[in-house]
């Protein structure tokens with residue numbers, strides 16, 4: 763009898779708690795999810811381990827948006843950690859990979875905040891990559907608004 767009541771009560775309490783955690787726990791990158799110091803560390807690691815093969819343009823602008831917007835910081839972290847550097851995947855410290863993700867965010871003009879990007883899987887999964895601030899380049903906008911554009915064009 764007692765154990766049934768406990769199960770019932772904790773079950774009732776868990777349902778709303780899980781719902782809240784999913785809604786409130788997610789943070790868009792544009793709200794400041796890494797610190798300036800972290801991005802600076804990431805730049806250092808990037809120079810040592812990535813720059814020899816990659817230009818910054820590979821992680822910025824439309825290339826970044828097409829590949830990563832709507833995914834999570836964990837997705838970006840996981841690809842880099844499991845595949846890069848191409849000649850020695852997984853060879854950096856976990857924290858260095860996380861710092862590089864912060865650096866890539868800063869390259870894309872997301873603002874720094876007061877706290878660091880978390881290094882644990884769960885924390886990274888709660889960080890959602892939204893559109894970089896500062897106005898989308900025309901190419902990205904036209905992709906989504908193909909229909910209105912011809913009409914504007916005819917009028918001008």
Ligand code: HEC
Nearest residue numbers: 808811812813814815816829841842846847848849854862
């Ligand atoms: C020895 C050369 C080399 C080094 C060093 C290197 N990369 Fe790469 N990287 C590549 C190549 C080649 C590709 C393309 C692989 C492919 O498309 O299959 C790539 C692809 C990527 C991608 C795209 C992966 C995807 O699936 O979208 C990312 C992100 C990336 N590298 C990040 C990094 C980071 C961060 C570092 C430093 C930790 C790094 N790379 C170091 C050669 C390198």
